[in-house]
Amino acid sequence: MLFNSFSFLVFFSLVVVLFFSIPFRFRNIFLLLASYFFYMLWKPEYAILLAFSTISSYYTAILIFRKTDAEKRKYLVACISLNLLILFFFKYFNFFNSNVRTLFTLLHIDYKIPDILAVILPVGISFYTFETISYVLDIYYERREPENKLSTYALYISFFPKLLAGPIEKSTGLLVQLNQETSFKQDRIIEGLRRMLWGFFKKVVIADRLSVLIDPVYAHPSNYSGGYILFCCYLFAFQIYCDFSGYTDIAIGASKILGYDIVENFNQPYISKNVGEFWRRWHLSLSNWLRDYLFTPIIFKRKDWGNSALVYATFITFVLCGLWHGARWTFVIFGLLQGIVISFELVSKKWRKGWSEKLPSWIYDNGSWIITFHFVVLSFVFFRADNTTIAFEIINRIGHIGFNSNYLLEFSKFGIFSLIILLSSIFFLLFVERKFTPTLSKFNQLIRGNYLFSFITLTLVIVLGYFHPQIFIYFNF
Amino acid sequence: MTNQERLNKVFAKVFDNTNLTIEPHMTANDVDGWDSMSHLNLIISVEKEFSIKITGAEVMRLKNIGDLINLVEMKTSTK
Numbered sequence: 001m002l003f004n005s006f007s008f009l010v011f012f013s014l015v016v017v018l019f020f021s022i023p024f025r026f027r028n029i030f031l032l033l034a035s036y037f038f039y040m041l042w043k044p045e046y047a048i049l050l051a052f053s054t055i056s057s058y059y060t061a062i063l064i065f066r067k068t069d070a071e072k073r074k075y076l077v078a079c080i081s082l083n084l085l086i087l088f089f090f091k092y093f094n095f096f097n098s099n100v101r102t103l104f105t106l107l108h109i110d111y112k113i114p115d116i117l118a119v120i121l122p123v124g125i126s127f128y129t130f131e132t133i134s135y136v137l138d139i140y141y142e143r144r145e146p147e148n149k150l151s152t153y154a155l156y157i158s159f160f161p162k163l164l165a166g167p168i169e170k171s172t173g174l175l176v177q178l179n180q181e182t183s184f185k186q187d188r189i190i191e192g193l194r195r196m197l198w199g200f201f202k203k204v205v206i207a208d209r210l211s212v213l214i215d216p217v218y219a220h221p222s223n224y225s226g227g228y229i230l231f232c233c234y235l236f237a238f239q240i241y242c243d244f245s246g247y248t249d250i251a252i253g254a255s256k257i258l259g260y261d262i263v264e265n266f267n268q269p270y271i272s273k274n275v276g277e278f279w280r281r282w283h284l285s286l287s288n289w290l291r292d293y294l295f296t297p298i299i300f301k302r303k304d305w306g307n308s309a310l311v312y313a314t315f316i317t318f319v320l321c322g323l324w325h326g327a328r329w330t331f332v333i334f335g336l337l338q339g340i341v342i343s344f345e346l347v348s349k350k351w352r353k354g355w356s357e358k359l360p361s362w363i364y365d366n367g368s369w370i371i372t373f374h375f376v377v378l379s380f381v382f383f384r385a386d387n388t389t390i391a392f393e394i395i396n397r398i399g400h401i402g403f404n405s406n407y408l409l410e411f412s413k414f415g416i417f418s419l420i421i422l423l424s425s426i427f428f429l430l431f432v433e434r435k436f437t438p439t440l441s442k443f444n445q446l447i448r449g450n451y452l453f454s455f456i457t458l459t460l461v462i463v464l465g466y467f468h469p470q471i472f473i474y475f476n477f
Numbered sequence: 478m479t480n481q482e483r484l485n486k487v488f489a490k491v492f493d494n495t496n497l498t499i500e501p502h503m504t505a506n507d508v509d510g511w512d513s514m515s516h517l518n519l520i521i522s523v524e525k526e527f528s529i530k531i532t533g534a535e536v537m538r539l540k541n542i543g544d545l546i547n548l549v550e551m552k553t554s555t556k
Contacts, residue, residue, distance in 0.1 A: 141537045291513070299517050300533035306521070310514055346514065 001041050003250045004203055011038065015160075016257055020184045028155050028178060031258070035160040039124070046122040049090075053083055054150075054157045057132035061139040061146045076140045080133055087129045090122055095327030124164040126324055128157050130289055135171040137293055144172055152178050159262075161254040165247055167265045167285035174262055182259025192256035194454050199249030201457050202242035204465035206425050209418065210239035212466070218384055221393045226401035229394055236384055237270065237377050238426050244283070268433060270376070273368040275341045278376060286324070290317050310346050315339040325383070330391055334382040341375060421464055428460075480527075480549050484542075487526050491519045501543030527553055 001008050015034050019027055040047045060079035064072045088096075094115045104111035135153075138144050147153040156175040169175075217224050217232045224232075248265040255262045269282035279287045298313035305312065315336075322335020345352075356364045378395075385391035432453075481499070489497050492510055505511040511519075520531055523545070529552040539545050 141534070143538075143540065295513065296516075297533055297537060299513065300520065300536045303517060303521060303533075307514070307517075310517065349514075 001038060003247060004200065004208075012254060019258060024181045027182075028149075028152055031160075032151055032155040032158065035155065035158040035163060038160040039158065039163060042123060043120065049086060049122050049125065050128060050158060051154075053086065053128060053132045054154045056082060057136050057157075058147070058150050058153050061136050064136065064139050065146050072140060076136060079136050083129050083132055087125055089116075090119060090125060092323070092327045094119065127166045127168055128163065130168050130286075131157055131171075134168075134289060134293055135175075138171050147171075147175060159255070159260075161251040161258075162262055165244070165251075166283075167248060167251065167263045168289050169262055169285070170288075174260060177260050185259070188259065189257050192253040192258075194457075195253030195256060196250045197253075197454060197457050197461065199246040199251075199253060200461050200465070201425075202246030202249065202429065205460055206422065206429060207239050207243035207246060208466040209422055209425075209464075210235050210242070213418075213422070214239055214384075218386070218390060218394070221390060221397060224397070226397040226399070230398045230401065233377050233381060233394070233398070235422075236380055237373075238429075240380065240383070241266070241269065242429070270373060271369065271434075272372050272376075273365060274345050274372055275338060275375060276345050278372060279338070279342070286321070290321055294320065307347070311343045314343045314346065318342065328386075329388050330382040330385050333388065333391070334379055337375075337379045337382070425460065425464065480553065481546055483526060484523065484546060484549060487519070487522045491515055491522055499542050501541065501546060503542045504540070523549065529553065 001011060011034075015031075019030060022030055036047055036050075039050060056079055060075050063075045067075065097113055097115050101111045101113075135156075139146055147156070153175065155178055156169065156171065159169075159174065159178075162169060162174075214232045214236050217229055221229060245266040252262055252264070263285050265284050267281045267284065269278055272278035272281055295313050295317045298316060299309045302309040302312060318339035319332060319335040321338065322331040322333070325331045325334070359367075381394050382388075382391050385394060485497070485499050488499050488508070489495050492508060492515060494509070497508065505516070520536055523529075524531055527549055529549070531548065531552070535548060539548065
């Protein structure tokens with residue numbers, strides 16, 4: 001069930017009415033059932049994987065809590081390996097297998113292991129697997145005690161607003177709130193509804209309209225000129241932002257209506273002045289997860305290497321970050337590019353500080369911003385392209401931009417009216433988010449208090465929305 | 478000089494701030510410039526100052542400066 005569908009609006013309205021009608025002691029069970037129902041509408045049998053991941057991590061956490069230091073580690077390793085193995089099987093096996101086959105063929109060695117036929121990726125698996133792993137690690141690192149009730153823990157993992165594409169919640173956030181009573185508050189309902197509305201605006205007015213323009217270019221780049229492709233690469237930065245942050249706005253708004261605050265995932269990523277900063281503003285819940293449960297343990301395991309440990313950990317973290325998005329070489333390259341640039345930023349900190357003192361601040365700041373934004377746009381080519389051939393063709397065509405009279409003809413194919421709608425919507429988005437979100441609290445104030453803003457947004461969604469339900473891009477991860 | 482005072486000197490050097498006074502309840506959010514790089518430098522400097530070894534799991538269990546002070550106390554007393 002997509003957030004941007006009529007059936008979700010019906011489902012969510014029913015859940016909210018029933019949730020606030022029943023006594024508090026039944027609410028978690030009710031939400032748990034609603035969440036599993038929501039998940040099972042897609043493919044019922046995959047709920048078994050969700051339940052297995054939940055139950056295995058729940059009981060392992062209790063064992064880790066009770067056992068001695070030496071035994072803790074065994075249970076930790078067993079639980080994480082098992083959950084990662086399931087993730088690997090469904091998400092990466094065919095990719096890994098086909099690459100090994102290619103390697104063996106090159107070496108003229110017979111290789112007979114077949115791919116798994118038509119394995120469908122269980123939606124949300126990358127998100128909930130990371131949540132179960134972080135919960136077990138939190139217990140291992142003594143950051144919290146195990147949750148008393150399996151049903152509450154199961155709801156924390158399966159909570160439907162964030163189940164399919166995050167944000168990846170820490171056990172010290174939502175899980176704590178699920179044990180506290182929430183009451184019907186009009187302010188929260190209004191704030192939640194407006195946040196959802198803003199998410200719908202980003203998704204159906206900007207992201208889905210942009211996909212109509214961008215998808216054909218990535219399908220057959222050879223049909224388009226370098227200039228047109230470059231224009232679409234810039235636009236993709238807005239498509240992916242509006243698609244994913246729009247989804248997150250809906251998830252945060254829906255949670256808010258039910259009385260829960262889940263974590264923010266974005267904080268104006270495109271104003272970043274270096275790539276490290278970009279990852280502190282983009283998909284925050286994933287970046288924080290990777291920092292806390294992968295990057296930091298690696299640097300302290302290799303701390304004898306000094307600063308080389310940072311570079312080593314950065315590479316591993318970002319290659320895995322790339323692969324987390326999907327089993328494709330394009331994602332590996334996407335991660336590698338981030339790893340290379342962030343490693344450079346780490347080792348050049350003093351050198352860059354020297355330049356920032358020598359140059360006028362407006363030159364240094366704006367220069368850093370332009371370089372960072374263009375790097376992000378370039379790396380998104382690998383993020384969006386279905387394979388490396390397409391990615392390199394796109395870059396190659398951009399590299400051979402020339403001026404010719406066909407440009408106007410190409411742009412006119414898309415329709416001048418659609419283009420105006422899109423560009424003005426993007427300006428509206430930038431105006432609102434740039435003006436009101438230097439701190440997220442300002443944005444929340446705007447969402448809470450301004451009826452005109454909500455009226456404009458609602459009108460834009462109804463009049464300009466592209467209502468051919470498109471899947472959220474991050475559902476594929 | 479107590480362990481906390483010695484630790485304070487290490488913090489002042491790593492974070493290049495002679496006015497820095499550490500308190501047990503303080504976390505990375507309370508100290509300017511406490512990022513991954515300075516966290517690594519801090520732990521390495523603490524190991525050198527007290528001639529102790531801190532494992533990765535021990536670092537991951539630290540919730541605030543108080544935990545670090547306790548860890549140093551424990552390691553130096555059992556040396």
